Amino acid sequence: MDLATGDLTLPATERQPLAIEARGLVKRFDGVTAVNGVDISVPEGAIYGILGPNGAGKTTTLRMLLGIIEPDEGVRRMFGHDNPQDIARLVGYLPEERGLYPAMKAYEAIAFMGALRGVPLKVGRERGRELLEGHGMGHAADKQIRQLSKGMAQTVQLLGTLVHEPKLVVFDEPFSGLDAINQGKLERLIRGLAEQGTTVIFSTHVIAHAERLCEGVAIIAGGKVPFAGKVDEARDRIPAQVRLETRAREGRWLAALPADVRREGDYWSFSLPESGIEPLLRALIEGEAGILSLSIERAGLHDAFVHIAGEAVAREMGRASEGDAA
Amino acid sequence: MSTATTRSRLSIWQAAFVIARRDFVAILFSRAFIFFLLGPLFPVMVGALAGGIGSEVQQQASSSAIGVAMGEADNAAMLAAHERLADQLGPVMPDMVAVPDASADFDARALLEERKGDYAAIVTGTPAAPVVTGTEQQVERLSGRVALVAAGAASTAPQAFPPVKAQIVASSGASEKADRVRTAQAGQLLLFLLIMLLAGMVLSNLVEEKGNKIIEILAAAIPMDAVFLGKLFAMLAVSFVGILVWGSAGALAFASGAVGMGALTEPAVGWPLFFALGVIYFAMGYLLLGSLFLTIGAMASTVREVQTLSMPVTMLQLLVFFFASYALAKPGSWQELAASVFPLSSPFAMLARAATEPAVWPHMLALAWQVLFVALLVKGGATLFRRRVMQSGPQGAKKRGWFRKRTAAALAGSAV
Numbered sequence: 001m002d003l004a005t006g007d008l009t010l011p012a013t014e015r016q017p018l019a020i021e022a023r024g025l026v027k028r029f030d031g032v033t034a035v036n037g038v039d040i041s042v043p044e045g046a047i048y049g050i051l052g053p054n055g056a057g058k059t060t061t062l063r064m065l066l067g068i069i070e071p072d073e074g075v076r077r078m079f080g081h082d083n084p085q086d087i088a089r090l091v092g093y094l095p096e097e098r099g100l101y102p103a104m105k106a107y108e109a110i111a112f113m114g115a116l117r118g119v120p121l122k123v124g125r126e127r128g129r130e131l132l133e134g135h136g137m138g139h140a141a142d143k144q145i146r147q148l149s150k151g152m153a154q155t156v157q158l159l160g161t162l163v164h165e166p167k168l169v170v171f172d173e174p175f176s177g178l179d180a181i182n183q184g185k186l187e188r189l190i191r192g193l194a195e196q197g198t199t200v201i202f203s204t205h206v207i208a209h210a211e212r213l214c215e216g217v218a219i220i221a222g223g224k225v226p227f228a229g230k231v232d233e234a235r236d237r238i239p240a241q242v243r244l245e246t247r248a249r250e251g252r253w254l255a256a257l258p259a260d261v262r263r264e265g266d267y268w269s270f271s272l273p274e275s276g277i278e279p280l281l282r283a284l285i286e287g288e289a290g291i292l293s294l295s296i297e298r299a300g301l302h303d304a305f306v307h308i309a310g311e312a313v314a315r316e317m318g319r320a321s322e323g324d325a326a
Numbered sequence: 327m328s329t330a331t332t333r334s335r336l337s338i339w340q341a342a343f344v345i346a347r348r349d350f351v352a353i354l355f356s357r358a359f360i361f362f363l364l365g366p367l368f369p370v371m372v373g374a375l376a377g378g379i380g381s382e383v384q385q386q387a388s389s390s391a392i393g394v395a396m397g398e399a400d401n402a403a404m405l406a407a408h409e410r411l412a413d414q415l416g417p418v419m420p421d422m423v424a425v426p427d428a429s430a431d432f433d434a435r436a437l438l439e440e441r442k443g444d445y446a447a448i449v450t451g452t453p454a455a456p457v458v459t460g461t462e463q464q465v466e467r468l469s470g471r472v473a474l475v476a477a478g479a480a481s482t483a484p485q486a487f488p489p490v491k492a493q494i495v496a497s498s499g500a501s502e503k504a505d506r507v508r509t510a511q512a513g514q515l516l517l518f519l520l521i522m523l524l525a526g527m528v529l530s531n532l533v534e535e536k537g538n539k540i541i542e543i544l545a546a547a548i549p550m551d552a553v554f555l556g557k558l559f560a561m562l563a564v565s566f567v568g569i570l571v572w573g574s575a576g577a578l579a580f581a582s583g584a585v586g587m588g589a590l591t592e593p594a595v596g597w598p599l600f601f602a603l604g605v606i607y608f609a610m611g612y613l614l615l616g617s618l619f620l621t622i623g624a625m626a627s628t629v630r631e632v633q634t635l636s637m638p639v640t641m642l643q644l645l646v647f648f649f650a651s652y653a654l655a656k657p658g659s660w661q662e663l664a665a666s667v668f669p670l671s672s673p674f675a676m677l678a679r680a681a682t683e684p685a686v687w688p689h690m691l692a693l694a695w696q697v698l699f700v701a702l703l704v705k706g707g708a709t710l711f712r713r714r715v716m717q718s719g720p721q722g723a724k725k726r727g728w729f730r731k732r733t734a735a736a737l738a739g740s741a742v
Binding site: 086088090093095099100101103104113116118121 | 334335336340341344347348352356539540541542543544545546547548549
């Protein structure tokens with residue numbers, strides 16, 4: 001990558017055009033490195049999750065991708081444009097810190113957010129009412145934002161993000177502050193957007209949402225991206241877990257169990273061996289263990305996230321302590 | 327590679343219009359606008375009250391009379407002479423009363439030191455050789471008048487004053503000049519009050535926006551320059567509405583004959599041009615100061631920081647106003663030239679000039695100069711605003727300073 005010329009050499013993604021591509025994004029705040037070399041490629045039409053613990057650098061990354069703040073190093077492109085703000089009409093953004101003018105009426109707030117993205121005010125007002133009606137909030141259209149509940153105000157802002165029918169929607173922690181019912185509604189809305197061909201990127205530290213929705217994820221930890229790829233690939237980073245119930249408590253077959261085996265009540269739990277389950281099954285049968293039940297559970301995204309992010313953080317801490325020692 | 331789409335965003339002026347329209351409507355229908363409309367009444371009321379109280383206090387303070395403690399005949403002669411002079415001199419001549427029970431060995435000093443009676447000073451001796459006893463200030467103030475009364479009392483011939491025939495002229499060179507200076511001062515004061523009021527409003531408007539967390543939504547959608555311009559011009563439009571309201575009310579009152587221009591003399595360039603220049607200079611002054619205040623608003627993250635940072639600018643603006651007022655009293659001096667050239671004081675100095683000098687071309691020159699500085703300041707302010715309001719840009723990151731470090735650390739904490 002030649003930063004001086006802005007030339008961006010990105011990995012081949014020939015099958016699907018990219019909505020966002022970023023390489024080596026770095027952002028420092030007065031000596032504190034918030035983001036340290038983030039690479040992200042988001043295909044058009046995908047639902048993509050930016051996962052990370054609190055303080056990992058998710059918001060800073062999103063702000064750089066959107067052109068709200070400029071990276072200190074690295075380059076990013078949005079639909080092929082170096083300056084994301086050049087295509088602001090195609091993008092919708094819901095920041096983590098929700099903000100609306102308290103004195104504005106709900107439909108006016110939606111229209112205003114549309115106007116910022118080029119929707120004529122009259123059209124924005126009509127769409128604002130339609131969107132509110134469509135989301136069961138028609139009764140609140142003429143209410144001031146300050147008169148709405150927090151959840152309703154959040155919905156208004158969400159609709160304002162979509163009023164101009166963007167090609168790319170970026171949500172920063174969209175599920176925070178929503179109750180379970182509204183979280184479900186938001187998940188359905190995100191799926192609906194993707195079905196219409198809209199690219200959706202959202203950050204979250206609640207992995208369950210990403211697991212249900214995303215095709216691809218980037219895990220950010222300590223300002224870096226230790227993993228970016230498909231959800232299945234992330235889950236494959238840690239082996240499947242085997243749960244075994246036997247009639248016999250002891251026997252020669254015990255020696256065949258992997259080293260990480262642990263007893264959990266009536267069950268034996270261990271990681272699926274690299275050699276597969278067949279050799280183990282053979283040893284259990286020959287050793288007359290008396291198999292009552294056996295299940296193989298693929299690792300969830302949550303486990304994968306904890307594993308990947310934990311390793312990354314441990315590496316960073318190790319590097320930091322080495323630096324201190326030196 | 328992704329499919330490149332065509333450029334798709336609002337132009338800076340379109341975006342500024344969106345912001346300006348929102349702010350304009352929001353302010354126009356807010357309580358703040360009512361206060362803005364009522365704003366000019368407050369200084370007028372305070373001024374009237376202060377003036378009334380001041381003159382009352384002054385009247386009270388100067389109400390003490392001169393006591394006369396001479397012989398009985400001399401007292402009568404002094405009082406008679408005082409009466410004749412008071413008729414001619416009016417309020418310039420203080421009251422004069424005889425000190426009761428003043429014996430031959432009367433001690434005026436002791437009476438005053440014991441704070442008996444209500445005398446500004448006491449005159450003893452004789453009309454031919456009067457002695458005034460009092461504080462140094464009162465003796466200095468009253469000696470001349472006592473001498474005048476004593477001279478009248480000592481004169482044996484009855485004193486007569488010839489009748490004075492009056493010939494009234496509308497004005498003289500000296501009085502016109504003085505009157506126009508008064509008009510200039512009034513114009514400057516009004517300009518200053520309006521600009522300060524507006525600059526404060528635009529600042530609080532921006533801080534409120536930051537508090538509402540709207541700024542990130544704006545920053546994601548439109549250039550920050552547009553936010554800066556939109557806010558600046560929205561407030562200017564609001565102020566024009568205010569001027570229109572006040573101007574219409576004034577014009578109606580003037581047309582109905584309820585009020586005249588009072589003590590204000592017609593300015594040298596005439597009222598219509600003076601008003602037009604007043605509006606233009608107001609716009610220039612506001613844009614200059616508003617840009618400064620908005621830039622400050624961008625750098626601050628809390629109301630307290632805004633107050634701390636805007637204090638020096640407010641003080642600077644006060645100094646600039648005083649400088650322009652001072653220059654008004656020095657026509658043709660380097661001070662007047664400096665006040666006209668220095669961008670922040672130029673609108674005040676030139677409005678004053680419009681009141682006192684009839685030439686129009688200096689205004690054209692000054693306006694061109696001010697427009698240039700408005701453009702520079704707005705551009706500079708917008709650039710700083712863009713860099714600081716979301717803490718973006720590598721150039722901003724290279725700067726080091728206590729404020730920068732503090733805000734950057736705070737933002738790093740909130741951003742990640």
